[in-house]
Amino acid sequence: MKKNEEVHYSKIQYIFWVIAGSEISALKKCPNDYNRHANIGLMIFITSLFAGLMGYIAGKTFVKDNEIGVIGFALVWAFLIFSLDRSMVNSIKKDPTITDFRILPYFVPRFILAIILSFFMSIPLDHIVFHEKIKFEMDKNNAQNWLKRQADLSVGYNIKADTLQVARLEKETEKLEDMINKGCDLCPVAEYKNLKNQINDINRKELPGLLNKKQIADKNYNSYYKIWKNRQSQADATPQDFKSDSKLTSLNTAKRKAAGDYGRKLGEISSLASQANRICNDWLEETKVSKAKKDSSLAVTQSKVRANQDSIKKQSDGYKGMIESMQGFDTQFTTLFLMPNAGVQVLKWLIFLALLVIEILPTYLKLKTPVGQYDWEMYKLEKVTEMEAKVKIKLLEDELQKIESYRSEKEIQLNKNLIDKVTDIEEALANEMLVEWEKKARVEMIKNI
Structure with missing residues (x-):
């Protein structure tokens, strides 16, 4: 074409x-x-x-x-x-x-x-x-990271253990408060319990019998006294008259003895009750002191928990603001990729x-x-270019070879001429040196003769 x-x-x-x-x-x-x-x-x-x-x-x-x-x-x-x-x-x-x-x-x-x-x-x-999915996933991840950050901070500040300690101290203080309010009913001292058991035993076993004896003695004495008084109503009675009646005297003695036994037992009960109250009061004082210590420890622990919670809230809020501000390309790419x-x-x-x-x-x-045609055409152009380059290189090499040969011949001729000149000069110098030596040798020989 x-x-x-x-x-x-x-x-x-x-x-x-x-x-x-x-x-x-x-x-x-x-x-x-x-x-x-x-x-x-x-x-x-x-x-x-x-x-x-x-x-x-x-x-x-x-x-x-x-x-x-x-x-x-x-x-x-x-x-x-x-x-x-x-x-x-x-x-x-x-x-x-x-x-x-x-x-x-x-x-x-x-x-x-x-x-x-x-x-x-x-x-x-x-x-x-x-875009919407990335935004939704980023918000979800931020919320999870925020909650995880709060959990990590809670673990770091030992909030769980402190909270359990607060709950334990609150229960203990409530128990102590209840014990103080109920008083001696909850006193756990063994000596107090023994005294209370003694009082109860006396009230249940001994005191009813003594009271019954006292009541019987009073009743017998009062009954006989009424009879004796009616009998003595016709005449004036004097205190000496009471002593003259042996039965009335005997009943009066029994009455007094029963009243004394009953009174002594009441005194014994009062003494035991006094000892029990003293022990109970000592226990109540110790319980109040213990409660005061528990209250102080509870207040310190509660203050520590509140301070740690405030610190956690401050740090977690700062972390939340930081992660919410991370809306760049790298965050979006990572969110989408995962x-x-x-x-x-x-x-x-x-x-x-x-x-x-x-x-x-x-x-x-x-x-x-x-x-196709283009590949053959490019192949042809490359081959032509290659052949032309090879021909040019060959011509250049031949030209360079001729120049090198000519240069070599000229250098050889020049070297020959230089060598010839050097030889002539050296020969002339040698002849001059021989002539000079001959002169000196003749003079020396004449001196020697």
């Missing part, structure tokens, strides 16, 4: 050829590959466009007030992805003379690079798609795979496309 018979191509194709990094001068001669290289350029353009969009989104995540800076970052990121994709595609050169072309040595390193690029390109898109939601994870990885396909597609198309 002559130059003036080149197949027509559109400006859009030409632009995509440039994007694809194709050799335009060679591609113009290969009309069968026009669309192929245009498609490769289109895929590189789409990949760069996506990269720029993702870069813009990521920039807006970090910096919300600097629009120019965000746009600049997006353009730089897009240009970086464009350069990498274009370099990956252009670095693949097919040799038409090789029938067994292996894809893996070219595909594997480019696939690994595509995974890395797709991963960074998918992150900003994920943050847009899952989110325990199967639906979110599946969709996130589908987005990654879609970007991976877009990223690797230009390289894959270049590798899977069979050898």
